[in-house]
């Protein structure tokens with residue numbers, strides 16, 4: 592469904608992504624691991640062009656994204672969940688969730704509110720519709736942020752360290768919701784430092800370092816039979832998987 596070809600990105604003179612190729616099939620759950628600063632977030636942000644790549648191609652459903660119309664289509668089909676939730680603090684939960692689909696004219700306000708309420712009910716946050724983000728726990732905020740992306744009926748969701756900002760006792764409510772979405776057939780790309788979660792959750796794992804994909808394989812192979820020297824060093828520093 593999505594193909595990335597020779598993606599490169601620099602900030603000023605520093606090249607952060609040095610040519611990344613990745614093909615994502617529908618229903619795949621891809622985990623991305625790698626040391627801090629190696630370009631994982633930049634890569635995710637380039638996939639939906641929140642960050643404009645310097646070169647390379649993003650191809651969605653066999654269509655190269657090369658004009659504004661296709662870019663809008665890409666943004667609609669590819670949702671993103673951030674470490675810091677990125678909810679609007681001055682807006683209630685329901686307004687946060689219904690903003691994008693109503694602004695883009697995908698749904699009218701009634702329709703959007705109905706869908707938002709039903710999604711919130713499913714995750715037992717129905718009583719929080721009129722709350723503001725600051726009145727919610729971290730886990731609740733992240734679940735609201737996930738519901739916000741679901742409103743757009745995305746085909747792919749990018750998660751950038753979705754549980755890193757959470758207290759430990761709130762991680763499970765977020766990963767449980769991610770599991771539910773996975774079971775419904777969603778395609779996902781997840782950057783995380785929770786190695787146990789990546790290992791159990793993802794069908795394929797990619798190890799990035801120095802702006803490149805250094806190794807990729809099944810979760811089992813990456814964690815039990817790493818070949819790349821940098822990956823071996825990375826895993827040797829982590830002991831939670």
Ligand SMILES: Nc1ncnc2c1ncn2[C@@H]1O[C@H](COP(=O)(O)OP(=O)(O)O)[C@@H](O)[C@H]1O
Pocket residue numbers: 602607625626627628629630631632633634
């Ligand atoms: N907007 C930006 N301007 C300048 N440098 C940036 C910007 N975003 C990221 N970088 C740099 O790019 C490198 C990769 O960052 P990032 O993609 O956030 O890594 P990761 O998510 O793997 O920790 C880092 O050196 C970071 O400082």
Ligand SMILES: [Mg+2]
Pocket residue numbers: 631632633751
């Ligand atoms: Mg990052």
